[in-house]
Amino acid sequence: MRDYILLYINGKEHRIRGEEAFIPITDYLRYNQGACGTKVVCAEGDCGACTALIGRLGDGDGAVDGGTDAGLVYRAINSCIQFVYQLDCTHVITIEGLKLDEQLNAVQQSFVDCHGAQCGYCTPGFIVSLCGMYNRRSPVDLQTVKEELTGNLCRCTGYESIMKSALAIDEARLFKADQQYPPAEMIEAFKEHRGSPILIKAGERTFCNPVSISDATRFKAEHPGAVIVSGGTDVSVNINKRGFSPAHVLSTSNLPDLTEIVVRDNVLEVGARASLRDLELFVTDLIPEFFKVLSVFGSPQIRCAGTIAGNIANASPIGDTLPFLFVADAEIEVTGTSGSRRIKMNDLYVGYKTLTLKADELITRIFIPVPEKSDSLKIYKVSKREQLDISSFGAAIRLKRDNNNKISDVRIAYGGIAATVVRMKKTEAFLEGKEFALSTFKEAGAVARSEITPLSDVRGSSDFRYQLAENILLKFFYETSDERELACL
Numbered sequence: 001m002r003d004y005i006l007l008y009i010n011g012k013e014h015r016i017r018g019e020e021a022f023i024p025i026t027d028y029l030r031y032n033q034g035a036c037g038t039k040v041v042c043a044e045g046d047c048g049a050c051t052a053l054i055g056r057l058g059d060g061d062g063a064v065d066g067g068t069d070a071g072l073v074y075r076a077i078n079s080c081i082q083f084v085y086q087l088d089c090t091h092v093i094t095i096e097g098l099k100l101d102e103q104l105n106a107v108q109q110s111f112v113d114c115h116g117a118q119c120g121y122c123t124p125g126f127i128v129s130l131c132g133m134y135n136r137r138s139p140v141d142l143q144t145v146k147e148e149l150t151g152n153l154c155r156c157t158g159y160e161s162i163m164k165s166a167l168a169i170d171e172a173r174l175f176k177a178d179q180q181y182p183p184a185e186m187i188e189a190f191k192e193h194r195g196s197p198i199l200i201k202a203g204e205r206t207f208c209n210p211v212s213i214s215d216a217t218r219f220k221a222e223h224p225g226a227v228i229v230s231g232g233t234d235v236s237v238n239i240n241k242r243g244f245s246p247a248h249v250l251s252t253s254n255l256p257d258l259t260e261i262v263v264r265d266n267v268l269e270v271g272a273r274a275s276l277r278d279l280e281l282f283v284t285d286l287i288p289e290f291f292k293v294l295s296v297f298g299s300p301q302i303r304c305a306g307t308i309a310g311n312i313a314n315a316s317p318i319g320d321t322l323p324f325l326f327v328a329d330a331e332i333e334v335t336g337t338s339g340s341r342r343i344k345m346n347d348l349y350v351g352y353k354t355l356t357l358k359a360d361e362l363i364t365r366i367f368i369p370v371p372e373k374s375d376s377l378k379i380y381k382v383s384k385r386e387q388l389d390i391s392s393f394g395a396a397i398r399l400k401r402d403n404n405n406k407i408s409d410v411r412i413a414y415g416g417i418a419a420t421v422v423r424m425k426k427t428e429a430f431l432e433g434k435e436f437a438l439s440t441f442k443e444a445g446a447v448a449r450s451e452i453t454p455l456s457d458v459r460g461s462s463d464f465r466y467q468l469a470e471n472i473l474l475k476f477f478y479e480t481s482d483e484r485e486l487a488c489l
Contacts, residue, residue: 001197001198001199002193002196002197002198002199003017003198003199003200004016004017004021004200005017005021005084005085005087005088005198005200006088006089006189006190006193007084007088007090007092008090008091008092008181008189009029009033009035009091009092009093009094010035010093010094010096010097010181011091011097011180011181013189016028016084017200018200018202019202019203020032020084021083021085021200021202021207022083022084022085022202022205022207022249023083023084024079024080024081024082024083024084024236024240025052025079025082025083025084025087025092026038026050026079026080028084029052029079029092035094035096037094037095037096037124038050038051038052038079038095039121039122039124039125040080041121041122042080043080043081043237043240043241044080044081044237044240044241045080045081045151045233045236045237045298045299045301045302046153046388047125047152047153048078048122048125048126048129048149048151048152048153048299048301049121049122049125049152049153050078050079050080051076051077051078051079051124051126051128051129051132051152051301052076052077052079052092052093052094052128053074053075053076053077053092053093053131053132053135053177054074054076054077054079054082054087054090054091054092055072055074055091055092055093055177055183055186056072056073056089056090056091056190057072057073057089057187057190057194058071058073071178071183071187072091072177072178072183072186072187074091074093074132074135074136074177075132075277075304075305076128076129076132076133076151076300076301076304077305078151078299078301078302079092081232081233081237081240081305082232082305083229083232083236085200085207085209085249085251086229086232086251086253088193088194088198088209088253088254089189089190089193089194089253089254091177091181091183091186093128093177093181094124094128095124095128097180097181098127098128098131098175098180100173100175100180105131105174105175106134106169106170106171106172106173106174106175107127107130107131107134107165107166107169107174107175108127109170109173110165110166110168110169110170111123111126111127111165113165113168114161114164114165114168115161115165116158116161116162116164116165116166117158118154118156118161119155119156121155122152122153122154122155122156125152126149126152126154126162129148129149129151129152129300129301130145130148130149130166133145133148134169134174134175135174135175135176135177138169138171138174139171140166140167142163142167145166145167147295147300148300149162149166150299150387150388151298151299151302151388152299194211194254195211196211197209197211197215197254204247205245205246205247205248205249206223206247206249207248207249207251208226208248208249208250208251209250209251209253210250210254210255211254211255211256212256213255213335213364214337216250216252216255216362217335217336217337217360217362218337218360219248219250220250220359220360220361220362221336221337221359221360223248223250224359225246225247225248226246226248226250227246227248227249227250228251228252228313229250229251229252230252230253230272230273230306230307230309230310231275231276231302231305231306231307231310232305233298233302233306233310234306234310234314250362252272252273252362253273255272255273257271258271258273258274258364258365259271259273259274259275259278260274261274261278261282263286263370266369266370267367267368267369268282268283268286268287268367268368268369268370269365269366269367269368270308270309270365270366270367270368271364271365272307272309272362272364272365272366273307273309274307274308274309275303275304275305275307276294276298276302276303276304276307276308276311277300277304279308280294280297280303286370287370287371289377289378289379290321290324292379293320293321293324293379293381294320294321296320296381296386296387297320297321298388299387299388308366309363309366312325312332312345312348312363312366313355313363314353315349315352315353315354315355315420316353317352317415317416317417317418317419317420317421318390318391318392318393318394318415318416318459319394319415319421320381320394322345322394322413322415322421323379323380323395323396323413323414323415323421324396324413325345325366325368326345326346326396326411326413326421326423327377327396327398327411327412327413327423328345328368328369328371328396328398329344329345329346329369329411330344330345330366330367330368330369331343331344331345331366331367332344332345332348332363332365332366332367333363333364333365333366333367334357334358334361334362334363334364335361335362335364336358336360336361336362338360340364342367343356343357346423349420349421351419351420352419352420372400374400375398375400376397376398376399376400376401376476376480377396377397377398378396378397378398378475378476378479378480379394379395379396380393380394380395380396380397380472380475381394382394382416382468382472383459384459390459391415391459392416392460392464392465392468393415393416393417393460393465393468393472394414394415394421395412395413395414395415395468395472396411396412397411397412397472397473397476398410398412399411399431401436405435405436405437406433406434406436407431407432407433407434407435407436407440408432410427410428410432411423411428412424412427412428412431412448414448414452414469414472416459416460417452417453417454417465417469418452418453418454424448424451424452426447426450426451427447427448427473430443430444430447431444436477436481438474438477441473441474441476441477442474444473445469445470445471445473445474446470448469448470448473449466449469449470451469452465452466454466
């Protein structure tokens with residue numbers, strides 16, 4: 001048992017104890033280390049000015065975005081919502097650590113040459129994100145750059161010069177993390193330390209980072225109000241913005257065998273610690289519709305930190321992944337002191353942000369049956385912006401069509417219209433056995449409208465959501481019909 005967090009910052013070892021373990025890494029960087037290049041603007045993971053590269057040991061079973069057993073996997077994350085206690089056995093690289101032999105690296109120099117900075121406040125985040133991208137792959141095209149930078153906002157709207165800077169790169173001077181910071185010493189230290197559990201006490205607060213699931217469930221049983229932190233992309237916002245101060249924090253970062261993503265017997269198995277980014281890449285061809293919704297989940301920085309288990313446990317009725325999990329008949333494996341059990345996704349929630357888990361249980365795996373190729377499946381996210389926005393409404397629709405053009409095995413789930421994501425049972429029953437036709441889906445829309453009682457909030461009125469409940473069924477019809485059927489309308 002140890003009482004400190006081990007991390008490296010720009011190649012230098014730090015052992016952090018006591019109160020300092022409970023602060024955002026941005027505070028530690030700026031106030032404790034004088035590394036002020038990492039900016040804090042939103043403090044909720046929206047703008048990317050705080051972007052840093054985080055290197056972790058590759059687990060070899062789920063790190064599909066550049067991870068290997070031999071080195072460190074670096075990813076760009078929002079450091080404003082990463083607390084020190086989340087970063088045990090990691091290497092943090094900030095804007096100050098990107099220079100090559102005290103000279104600007106290729107990305108930094110390109111920003112100078114192409115006038116990529118205006119006020120300059122957001123510039124460190126853009127540069128770190130681009131260095132993270134080029135650390136994984138090169139060359140890249142404009143579309144790739146745009147996708148990688150969706151989590152970085154420029155309030156001066158200088159995007160044209162930023163895009164030029166991103167593409168006008170001297171590849172001979174590209175930043176490569178393992179060349180700049182040979183990883184052998186860090187890898188040895190991380191392997192030595194990550195098998196040792198952590199317990200840090202500071203005043204009334206306790207942080208526990210166990211190395212076995214049994215120890216994790218025991219801690220949770222002894223501290224029923226303990227907050228579980230993995231990616232922390234939601235709970236950290238509540239700490240920063242809403243004054244939330246959990247007395248007991250339980251980390252899953254050193255729990256073994258929970259990053260694996262694999263398909264067995266046509267069931268996708270996802271470990272609770274697997275990042276949304278890893279899952280996104282894994283399902284690109286396996287479940288293209290799921291890939292589409294994951295690709296607009298938050299930002300690249302959010303997806304590199306967040307997990308699908310976190311999205312499930314957060315229990316928001318507008319969680320982006322939840323409608324699909326409902327219509328896929330996913331099952332959630334939870335583990336407690338008495339062992340593991342599976343809960344059907346459709347039975348997981350009993351009220352607003354309320355799960356059927358016992359006090360000692362935590363989510364360990366998600367089992368998702370892979371839809372059949374013959375299934376018609378669509379997943380929808382309705383939000384004011386396509387990227388980096390919270391849903392106003394979500395939906396997943398899945399059904400089969402037989403040789404007589406009849407509908408069967410209908411599954412529809414809506415989010416954002418009740419306290420939880422809900423299965424539209426009456427609408428499903430109405431569609432079952434009906435002809436796959438525009439008139440059918442118009443009638444189904446009316447049934448769906450009658451089945452819900454949505455509220456009005458800052459993201460949309462009840463009338464707006466009533467209309468969406470109808471329109472989304474028509475959208476599904478048009479998107480899943482072939483050209484011959486549409487030509488006959």
